[in-house]
Amino acid sequence: MAGLIALLDDVAGIAKVAAASVDDVTGMAAKAGAKAAGAVIDDAAVTPKYVHGFDAKRELPIIWKIAKGSIFNKVVILLPIALLLSAFAPWLIAPLLMLGGSYLCFEGAEKVYHAISPPGDKHDHYEGGKGDPAKLEQTKVAGAIKTDFILSAEIMTIALNEVTALMAGGGLVGAAKFATEAGVLFVVAVAITVIVYGSVALIVKADDVGVALAKNNSGLIASIGRGIVKFMPGFMKALTIIGTAAMIWVGGNIIVHGLSEMGWHAPYEWIHHQAEAAAHLLPQAAGLVSWAVTAFIDGIIGLIWGLLLIPLSEYLIVPVAGATLVPLISGVKSIFGRSA
Numbered sequence: 001m002a003g004l005i006a007l008l009d010d011v012a013g014i015a016k017v018a019a020a021s022v023d024d025v026t027g028m029a030a031k032a033g034a035k036a037a038g039a040v041i042d043d044a045a046v047t048p049k050y051v052h053g054f055d056a057k058r059e060l061p062i063i064w065k066i067a068k069g070s071i072f073n074k075v076v077i078l079l080p081i082a083l084l085l086s087a088f089a090p091w092l093i094a095p096l097l098m099l100g101g102s103y104l105c106f107e108g109a110e111k112v113y114h115a116i117s118p119p120g121d122k123h124d125h126y127e128g129g130k131g132d133p134a135k136l137e138q139t140k141v142a143g144a145i146k147t148d149f150i151l152s153a154e155i156m157t158i159a160l161n162e163v164t165a166l167m168a169g170g171g172l173v174g175a176a177k178f179a180t181e182a183g184v185l186f187v188v189a190v191a192i193t194v195i196v197y198g199s200v201a202l203i204v205k206a207d208d209v210g211v212a213l214a215k216n217n218s219g220l221i222a223s224i225g226r227g228i229v230k231f232m233p234g235f236m237k238a239l240t241i242i243g244t245a246a247m248i249w250v251g252g253n254i255i256v257h258g259l260s261e262m263g264w265h266a267p268y269e270w271i272h273h274q275a276e277a278a279a280h281l282l283p284q285a286a287g288l289v290s291w292a293v294t295a296f297i298d299g300i301i302g303l304i305w306g307l308l309l310i311p312l313s314e315y316l317i318v319p320v321a322g323a324t325l326v327p328l329i330s331g332v333k334s335i336f337g338r339s340a
Contacts, residue, residue, distance in 0.1 A: 059205065065141045067197035077149075082185055104251030108248035112307075256271060
């Protein structure tokens with residue numbers, strides 16, 4: 001009897017440890033995912049354009065195809081790469097994070113440039129919707145998945161960096177450390193994909209829901225439907241603006257912190273000093289003021305860096321990436337029985 005009680009006690013102890021591990025993974029995944037807010041918002045803001053112009057019946061199937069490609073990008077390609085980096089080349093995480101931050105700055109700055117560029121500018125173009133619908137859908141989905149790959153790489157790198165920081169000094173080594181990192185990154189990959197593409201599905205179908213409510217009902221319900229239809233265009237515009245601002249801010253913040261980690265502390269210390277000085281002027285909201293000043297300066301730095309990257313990207317980065325990255329992704333996917 002005593003042996004049975006001891007066994008049950010051991011089982012209970014193991015269950016508690018397992019539960020604590022699940023809680024740790026969930027908590028770290030939430031913190032790591034929150035750090036990737038800029039890329040997540042941008043992902044949600046960008047994706048609806050890929051269903052623009054298609055029949056309403058094809059919108060959700062297209063989003064589902066893109067979501068499956070996104071999961072493949074994160075779990076099959078990027079998660080193993082992240083774990084290999086953590087195990088064998090942790091010194092590469094900061095440079096890769098800065099590379100991803102530079103991409104966010106570039107994407108945000110390019111959107112700002114497109115918004116203010118004169119009509120007819122060579123950067124201001126529209127991809128038409130002519131041609132075979134099935135082929136056009138395939139092209140759009142492939143383009144969306146390739147764009148998602150870049151954003152997913154940034155999300156996973158940010159998550160890996162945050163997980164590494166959270167686990168520093170935690171005592172986990174070897175297999176336990178590897179399993180925790182893998183668990184956190186897997187949860188981040190799945191949760192962010194569900195949140196992003198679930199939100200996109202709700203956004204693109206909101207108009208249809210509003211029209212249906214307005215046509216099939218009367219009174220308050222019909223008014224709500226008409227309100228949804230009128231609200232969505234402004235909401236989409238606001239989402240695009242918020243996503244752009246978030247990209248530039250997060251990208252600038254990553255660059256500043258990356259420079260500090262690599263030994264150039266001056267920009268980070270100057271921004272910190274300005275934020276503290278501003279917070280002292282309004283002590284009642286010191287935390288909010290400090291954050292706002294830091295975010296504003298990070299955003300200015302991100303915008304300037306992004307604008308500088310536009311010509312560099314056009315004439316150097318894109319041609320090189322097109323010749324190397326795209327064939328690499330296609331090759332990896334073909335190994336798993338998928339086409340790019």
